Amino acid sequence: MDIIREIQNELVEIKDFPKFGAGDTITVSYKIKEGNKERILQFQGVVLQRRGTGATETFTVRKMSGNVGVERIFPIASPFIDEIAVNKKGSVRRARIFYFRERTGKAARIKEKRSFTH
Numbered sequence: 001m002d003i004i005r006e007i008q009n010e011l012v013e014i015k016d017f018p019k020f021g022a023g024d025t026i027t028v029s030y031k032i033k034e035g036n037k038e039r040i041l042q043f044q045g046v047v048l049q050r051r052g053t054g055a056t057e058t059f060t061v062r063k064m065s066g067n068v069g070v071e072r073i074f075p076i077a078s079p080f081i082d083e084i085a086v087n088k089k090g091s092v093r094r095a096r097i098f099y100f101r102e103r104t105g106k107a108a109r110i111k112e113k114r115s116f117t118h
Contacts, residue, residue: 005054012055012077020059022047022097023090023110028061028074029082040082043072046110049096062100069101089113 020026027044045063048071052058057076062069074081090110100108 008055013079014055014077015081017076017081017084018086020047020050020084020086022049022095023092024086025088025090025110026061027085027087029084030074030078031080031082044087045070045072046090046097046100048098048100089115 024047025045026047027042029040029042031038032041043061043063045061048060048062050057050059055077058073059076060071060073062071064070088110089112091113092110100110
């Protein structure tokens with residue numbers, strides 16, 4: 001099994017993204033091809049989970065589009081991801097915050113983690 005993982009790590013190029021985890025609000029800029037045109041789309045939402053390791057790692061982002069919740073799973077090693085920007089660090093106690101799906105209104109707020117950098 002380690003042989004497969006070593007070959008994957010050699011073949012797949014993983015970009016250097018900022019550290020983020022569950023509860024953080026991030027903006028993912030990813031490329032979309034429509035015919036022969038290519039454009040960059042921004043997907044801003046809350047990270048519900050990070051899963052896997054190495055080349056097979058994925059993360060799930062949830063955003064509200066009108067009154068409908070939209071979730072998208074991104075592979076961390078995807079060549080279509082242009083950049084990831086961390087907008088807010090969230091203070092949550094769990095690594096996977098699926099309970100966030102049922103929350104609406106004020107209950108759907110996540111407390112911001114304070115950073116003390118001088």
